[in-house]
Amino acid sequence: MSFLAAREGVGKTLLSAALAWQMTRPDGRGEFLGQPVKRGHVIYLNTDAADGEARSVRFWLEQHKAAYPDGDMDGVTVLESTGAGLTPEELEQLLTLAREKEAVCIIIDSFMATFPGLDSNKLDQAMRPMLALRAFAAQTGAVVIVIDHLPKKAANEREGDRGVMGSTGKTAQARSVHLLTRVPPKEVEGREVLRWEVRKNSFAKSGYALGIEVDRIEDEDGRVSAVHLEVCDLPAEEDTRDTRGDRAKAAVLSLLIDKPGQPLTHAELLATAIKGGNVKERSAKQAVKEALGTLGAQVEIMQLPKRGAPRVYTYRPEFALEDMPPIAQDVPAPVASRPLEEVLTW
Known part of the structure; x- marks a missing residue:
């Protein structure tokens, strides 16, 4: 989309x-x-x-x-x-x-x-x-x-x-x-x-x-x-105008959204921001902060029982696409077993 x-x-x-x-x-x-x-x-x-x-x-x-x-x-x-x-x-x-x-x-x-x-x-x-x-x-x-x-x-x-x-x-x-x-x-x-x-x-x-x-x-x-x-x-x-910060933020957003349900460490997000925006660590930290703010409550934050209590971030949208009927690659999908309005309403 x-x-x-x-x-x-x-x-x-x-x-x-x-x-x-x-x-x-x-x-x-x-x-x-x-x-x-x-x-x-x-x-x-x-x-x-x-x-x-x-x-x-x-x-x-x-x-x-x-x-x-x-x-x-x-x-x-x-x-x-x-x-x-x-x-x-x-x-x-x-x-x-x-x-x-x-x-x-x-x-x-x-x-x-x-x-x-x-x-x-x-x-x-x-x-x-x-x-x-x-x-x-x-x-x-x-x-x-x-x-x-x-x-x-x-x-x-x-x-x-x-x-x-x-x-x-x-x-x-x-x-x-x-x-x-x-x-x-x-x-x-x-x-x-x-x-x-x-x-x-x-x-x-x-x-x-x-x-x-x-x-x-x-x-x-x-x-x-x-x-x-x-x-x-x-x-x-x-x-x-330096758009590297925008690129760093976009890279972090893409990483989180493309891996729903998968825990990602702060270090992984930081590395993605540095690489995606070609920025230094300070700017990368800001990009990670803004990306997490954009997704808000859709990101679950947990602390691991390890030295330093590192945080992990998991993207969890309100309705995950994996709850939808499975779709075969490049094959027309069968009619859904349940209507879309049961999946989502507005």
């Missing part, structure tokens, strides 16, 4: 629709930002549309279709908002649909509109749908992409500095977090360029950023008829 977060109007739907369309193209033809993508059915759950008609999603799919006509519009199922968000019963219906379609990707746009009754700033409330979505991904084998928002930047703050809006528990539960911001046109000769930053990735270094140029192709009447995305260089940044 991954997060893609940006401020309103930056291009979240544009990019997610681009990925969805590329996945409908014939085998070996689909590519996203220069990387090959797997062909398969995509379900796009759009709860963020003010009109409830998912017009922006359909608009962008048509624009991408004009640029790459070999895709298949039937390869994307767009589900529209009823204005009430997603209930646990509807999530179970979505699970059934994903299995029927053999979906390989589920896009949820957006977190706040899909779960409007929750206070996403509170860890206990934000964790409920996050754990349900992780279970959903495990049961379907599909990639789950959750679109969210960035908070409005404060004075002397760079866009995205505070990460995804709401509790940091959301970030902790995601496999990867991607932040999308707009590069000021004056810095790129008036072009439309987006900055895609990988804030957290369990499979690679975090803090990586790339530029994406949006090329809008106009027809004879000056209306946008197609859109094309191209990876480009980002302008040199004078920002000297």
